[in-house]
Amino acid sequence: MSQAATMPIEERAPEPGLGIYNLKLGIWIFLLSEVMFFTALIGSYVILRFAHPDHFAAPGEVLNVPLTAVNTFILICSSVTMVKAYAAIEKDDQKGLKQWLLATIVLGSTFVGVQVYEYIHLVNDGFVPDAQAYVESGLAGGPLYSSTFYLMTGFHGVHVALGVGALIFILIKAMRGAYSSQRLGGVEGVGLYWHFVDLVWIVLFTIVYLI
Amino acid sequence: MQHGESAHPPYMMIWVVLAVLMFAKVGVSLVDMGRGMSIALLVLISLVSAVLVALYYMHLRFEPKKLWILAALPLPLIAILILTVIQEFR
Amino acid sequence: MSATAAAKTDWDQPGFAGGEHHEPSFIRKYIFSTDHKIIAIQFLVTSLFFLIVGGLLAVMIRWQLGFPGAPLPGGDLLPDTMAPGGIILPEFYNAMVTMHGTFMIFFAIMPLMVGVFGNLLIPLQIGAGDMAFPKLNMLSFWLAVPAGFIMLASFFVEGGAAGAGWTAYAPLSADGEYTGVYLGQQLWLVSLFILGFSSIAGAVNYVTTIINMRAPGLTWFRLPLTIWSLFITSFLVLLAIPILAGALIMLLTDQTLGTTFFLPAGGGEPLLWQHLFWFFGHPEVYILILPAMGIVSDILSNGARKPVFGYHAMVLAIIAIAFLGWIVWGHHMFMSGMNPMLGTTFMITTMVIAVPSAIKVFNWLGTLWRGNIEFHAPLLYSVGFVSLFIVGGLSGIFMASTPVDIYIHDTYFIVAHIHYVLFGGSLFAIFAGITFWYPKMFGRMMSSFWNKIHFVLTFIFYSMAFFPMHGLGLEGMMRRLYDPTQYAYLAELQPWNQFISISVFLLAATQVIYFANFTLSLWKGEKATANPWRANSLEWSVPSPPPHGNFERIPIVYRGPYEYSSPESDEDFYPQFVPPRQKTAPRPEPQPTAD
Amino acid sequence: MNWLLDPSFSTFGPDIDRLYYIILVITGLVFVLTEFLLFYFLFKYRKKEGRKAEYSHGSTKAEVIWTLIPFVIVVAIGLMSVSVWDQIKNPVEFPNPDYEIIVSARQFEWDAIYPGADGELGTEDDFTVLNRIHVPVNEPILVHLEAEDVIHSFFVPDFRLKQDAVPGMTIPVWFEVTEPGEYILGCAELCGIGHYRMDGMIVVLTAEEYREWEAGQIAFHSGERSPDEGDVVASRGDEEDSDETQDTGGP
Ligand code: HEA
Numbered sequence A: 001m002s003q004a005a006t007m008p009i010e011e012r013a014p015e016p017g018l019g020i021y022n023l024k025l026g027i028w029i030f031l032l033s034e035v036m037f038f039t040a041l042i043g044s045y046v047i048l049r050f051a052h053p054d055h056f057a058a059p060g061e062v063l064n065v066p067l068t069a070v071n072t073f074i075l076i077c078s079s080v081t082m083v084k085a086y087a088a089i090e091k092d093d094q095k096g097l098k099q100w101l102l103a104t105i106v107l108g109s110t111f112v113g114v115q116v117y118e119y120i121h122l123v124n125d126g127f128v129p130d131a132q133a134y135v136e137s138g139l140a141g142g143p144l145y146s147s148t149f150y151l152m153t154g155f156h157g158v159h160v161a162l163g164v165g166a167l168i169f170i171l172i173k174a175m176r177g178a179y180s181s182q183r184l185g186g187v188e189g190v191g192l193y194w195h196f197v198d199l200v201w202i203v204l205f206t207i208v209y210l211i
Numbered sequence B: 001m002q003h004g005e006s007a008h009p010p011y012m013m014i015w016v017v018l019a020v021l022m023f024a025k026v027g028v029s030l031v032d033m034g035r036g037m038s039i040a041l042l043v044l045i046s047l048v049s050a051v052l053v054a055l056y057y058m059h060l061r062f063e064p065k066k067l068w069i070l071a072a073l074p075l076p077l078i079a080i081l082i083l084t085v086i087q088e089f090r
Numbered sequence C: 001m002s003a004t005a006a007a008k009t010d011w012d013q014p015g016f017a018g019g020e021h022h023e024p025s026f027i028r029k030y031i032f033s034t035d036h037k038i039i040a041i042q043f044l045v046t047s048l049f050f051l052i053v054g055g056l057l058a059v060m061i062r063w064q065l066g067f068p069g070a071p072l073p074g075g076d077l078l079p080d081t082m083a084p085g086g087i088i089l090p091e092f093y094n095a096m097v098t099m100h101g102t103f104m105i106f107f108a109i110m111p112l113m114v115g116v117f118g119n120l121l122i123p124l125q126i127g128a129g130d131m132a133f134p135k136l137n138m139l140s141f142w143l144a145v146p147a148g149f150i151m152l153a154s155f156f157v158e159g160g161a162a163g164a165g166w167t168a169y170a171p172l173s174a175d176g177e178y179t180g181v182y183l184g185q186q187l188w189l190v191s192l193f194i195l196g197f198s199s200i201a202g203a204v205n206y207v208t209t210i211i212n213m214r215a216p217g218l219t220w221f222r223l224p225l226t227i228w229s230l231f232i233t234s235f236l237v238l239l240a241i242p243i244l245a246g247a248l249i250m251l252l253t254d255q256t257l258g259t260t261f262f263l264p265a266g267g268g269e270p271l272l273w274q275h276l277f278w279f280f281g282h283p284e285v286y287i288l289i290l291p292a293m294g295i296v297s298d299i300l301s302n303g304a305r306k307p308v309f310g311y312h313a314m315v316l317a318i319i320a321i322a323f324l325g326w327i328v329w330g331h332h333m334f335m336s337g338m339n340p341m342l343g344t345t346f347m348i349t350t351m352v353i354a355v356p357s358a359i360k361v362f363n364w365l366g367t368l369w370r371g372n373i374e375f376h377a378p379l380l381y382s383v384g385f386v387s388l389f390i391v392g393g394l395s396g397i398f399m400a401s402t403p404v405d406i407y408i409h410d411t412y413f414i415v416a417h418i419h420y421v422l423f424g425g426s427l428f429a430i431f432a433g434i435t436f437w438y439p440k441m442f443g444r445m446m447s448s449f450w451n452k453i454h455f456v457l458t459f460i461f462y463s464m465a466f467f468p469m470h471g472l473g474l475e476g477m478m479r480r481l482y483d484p485t486q487y488a489y490l491a492e493l494q495p496w497n498q499f500i501s502i503s504v505f506l507l508a509a510t511q512v513i514y515f516a517n518f519t520l521s522l523w524k525g526e527k528a529t530a531n532p533w534r535a536n537s538l539e540w541s542v543p544s545p546p547p548h549g550n551f552e553r554i555p556i557v558y559r560g561p562y563e564y565s566s567p568e569s570d571e572d573f574y575p576q577f578v579p580p581r582q583k584t585a586p587r588p589e590p591q592p593t594a595d
Numbered sequence D: 001m002n003w004l005l006d007p008s009f010s011t012f013g014p015d016i017d018r019l020y021y022i023i024l025v026i027t028g029l030v031f032v033l034t035e036f037l038l039f040y041f042l043f044k045y046r047k048k049e050g051r052k053a054e055y056s057h058g059s060t061k062a063e064v065i066w067t068l069i070p071f072v073i074v075v076a077i078g079l080m081s082v083s084v085w086d087q088i089k090n091p092v093e094f095p096n097p098d099y100e101i102i103v104s105a106r107q108f109e110w111d112a113i114y115p116g117a118d119g120e121l122g123t124e125d126d127f128t129v130l131n132r133i134h135v136p137v138n139e140p141i142l143v144h145l146e147a148e149d150v151i152h153s154f155f156v157p158d159f160r161l162k163q164d165a166v167p168g169m170t171i172p173v174w175f176e177v178t179e180p181g182e183y184i185l186g187c188a189e190l191c192g193i194g195h196y197r198m199d200g201m202i203v204v205l206t207a208e209e210y211r212e213w214e215a216g217q218i219a220f221h222s223g224e225r226s227p228d229e230g231d232v233v234a235s236r237g238d239e240e241d242s243d244e245t246q247d248t249g250g251p
């Protein structure tokens, strides 16, 4: 292989693909499958809600809209801090990268924390996934309400939590100086994922809490 | 808004827009304007926000058009799945 | 923009063609290997194992159907919860049918297609040193293994394995109360969920690799059809599997958390499961057939020593099948209580999907036409594929016609269709592919003589076993029947069931030939040269088996993969990597290509 | 192995059979043509020393031909199917039935629920018969198909009739039988361990016999008459019936 490694770059240039380096392209492709995953969950919700409007309560009747609005704002902020981290490393600003990453991690964790807090309250109110228990709780709507709610927000929450984990990993690498304006695949990749999760939440917040 | 960002999309600006849109949605859900109208508005605002995130934060605007095609692949499938299955319950 | 971005970033990430290569330890080399060729072999071994498991289950199914109530030979080895005294219990029969379908589809054919051929051929045929993400590739394999063993383990948990069919229709699958199977069904769901991750990881890799890592000169329309079909298949995997994953989760929470997505008692919709399952399920069956079609196209062209007829039409047909595959899922639900107007729509789309398949079939015929056909074993298997796929495809037309499907839905006519497209189709192509690329994998040839014997016997016994199933279906024999003699009008057909069962036993025995040939050739097989089939694509430019990193130097591609019998070449083949004669420079610049 | 169908005994049965035969002929021809060409080419163009295969990359004309012809054929099959399908499955096109019953499936039994004396379903005096569905001949029958637990499938091979029974749904099904007799009813959707023995019987009577039977049942269910051997009463979990419906084949 040594021979290949010393070959002039022109000779090794592959057939032009999309003009996007592997990692970034891979993340995009992975995100396509994520879109379909959320399609299954959100699509089922839309369909079930359409079929059984009586199972769902008016906005604010059961769910805490103001709290979640704040939480949504937090997630939107985390998107901007993420993109700032990327902008920083593009300019080789190591310190900026670390600071913005840290900010993103803090915001992301806060989001998850608030969601856990919300869950605890909801469960205490009797808003539980178990159909039998839901009916007994006497809350508005029907069991499809709670089950679709936990399904969608739960899997979104898991995605945020995984994203926080990935960000921590990137931050550790960043502290070791792994990134530069020439090597920023990791930062960009996590960023894409993070913004995607944010994007999903924008949709979820609307259809779960506001409609 | 920020200096030294001339080469970049206006990240902070988008952030402000997203936040405003979000609070607008909460507002819409509070105002009584008929269910159909309110749903239409809410969906529209969310779509605008989502597209903004994709275009600027995910840099889709600055990517080759082929990536746009790739990224759009699931969209018809989403429409097909939901619009078809909903026919069951009309 | 794109050009500079490529120049700036292509090399800033690991995993670009070649990557770093040092001599790895045994464990890194053979167990936690990131080499795509090793991973392909790992997939091959595991999925052949699951093929045998699925096959054994099929044999037991056939025993029960041919000789209902008779003790299974050796059946007393099974625990009393399955077959007391060797007599198969109805609940165990249901579990066997479910697990047979599941193992065959998810753990045998699918990994054989995308796991084995995808991994082996994509880097080799596009001239790359490895996959774009070798570690992800390793992860993909090591997720499939636990998934398989969880599935296998479910046989031995309390209540036994899942028994709701491979389609797991809710509510039967949604509440253990209906089947007595709780944990088994949950393990089924968990296992498939994990397998989904594995498949998606693989697909991300394949798509990225094919888009970004093609050798210079290898433009889109110089790709072998195998690569095209794997490329399109990867998109199907990418977009279909997540739908299944979502549905599996909902079913799992119905089972465990008391939700009621699919349970009408709590407002759920049983038909929603079917829609989600088949929205995944129909693309899934094309995941199982498209790579087969690609492989067969390559091998037919090689055997006929003639370019593939209508290459562009073949590519378009693959894309058309993949696209149409998304709008036909309702043809599995004609009798489900689905809105009858939807039924009509789905019938028309299903009919239309026969058209791209027709294009494929006629182009295969066109490829053979005026060829100079060399009957090597892979060609025979491929011809077997074509002839049996036609039968399976044509039976699809009966079922696609909604009124006819009223009668034959959920009968053995469907079972016949399944096996014509999946065994006659996919599995024959797999036999062809394994035989064809065996030298590239292991550096030795399989015995051609025994391959031919195996082909002939398999073809005969296969037809004896599965062709009569059409007739059983037309007599009204339902699927998933533990004991058909319960119905008087089916009891009369018992001789046919016995005939089928005996044919199946012969068919299964025949597979031992292949198994033995496969195993013995590892040591005894004739040493393979770099290009034993005198073929054109890039994998034949490197030694068999190729070294770690595949290519000494990244090859340059000068022409399409099917230049057999080209007037420009003295021989009857003209490999993609051989520079044109008229040029004098030993390594000319790659032709600039508009992409 | 027989590609011909057994005779059918419902009004729409012959329509399905006709479609089946049309498709059989078309696919049969395609089958013979393609398989013949395949084996002919294999034979004709088998390897001969010194001969080179023709160097041809295809022909656009041929592609167009073999895209268009199958397209026309399959769409034609599709269009022919539509009217038959609508006639059988589209509630808008159902004939006006004089007889309505509910058939409710549950794990491994069929309950046939009759309107009773008042002729109205869903009232107090409805009576239920287990696993035997009695209907008059030459009359459109409307069945409201229901399921209590899991999905079953109402399958009468001799009528060419099949419809899944889905819990939570009531699916309208109609049929009209052309000859009196006893016809096997099967369950065609995997529904648990007893799926294989979830059989029943459609008993088709002449108009007169049917009236008699109905009157007898009404009398019996209102307690005016004691049971005789012809009565099969639905009692949940009842399983002794399976032998009874066995020995009676088709008509
Ligand atoms: C590899 C797998 C594979 C493939 C390729 C196909 C291909 C097709 N399938 Fe199949 N199918 C399955 C696997 C597959 N299927 C499985 C596993 C099931 C059962 C699932 C279950 O319930 O468990 C199933 C079930 C199934 C059903 C549901 C039946 C039922 O449950 O009632 C239907 C109904 O329309 C159907 C139709 C078709 C059609 C129209 C095609 C077409 O794509 C076929 C097209 C090909 C041809 C038509 C032949 C070649 C063409 C010519 C020679 C040209 C000339 C032809 C004409 C002019 C007609 N399939």
Ligand code: HEA
Pocket (backbone or CB within 6 Å): C048, C049, C051, C052, C054, C055, C056, C058, C059, C061, C062, C065, C097, C098, C100, C101, C102, C104, C105, C109, C164, C165, C166, C167, C415, C418, C419, C422, C423, C426, C427, C465, C478, C479, C480, C481, C482, C504, C507, C508, C509, C511, C512, C514, C515, C518
């Ligand atoms: C790819 C898919 C596949 C394959 C290959 C097979 C293969 C076989 N199938 Fe299966 N089958 C399905 C997919 C498949 N099946 C599906 C999806 C269903 C529906 C399930 C459901 O209803 O839920 C089904 C259902 C099904 C039924 C209906 C059961 C019922 O409804 O009650 C029957 C009955 O006869 C049957 C029989 C067989 C037989 C006899 C084989 C034989 O061909 C098996 C012979 C094969 C072997 C014995 C394998 C051994 C192989 C080797 C030894 C080779 C080893 C080589 C090396 C190691 C190099 N199958």
Ligand code: CUA
Pocket (backbone or CB within 6 Å): D105, D107, D108, D151, D152, D153, D187, D188, D189, D190, D191, D192, D194, D195, D196, D198
């Ligand atoms: Cu009821 Cu099968």
Ligand SMILES: [Cu+2]
Pocket (backbone or CB within 6 Å): C281, C282, C285, C328, C329, C331, C332
């Ligand atoms: Cu299908």
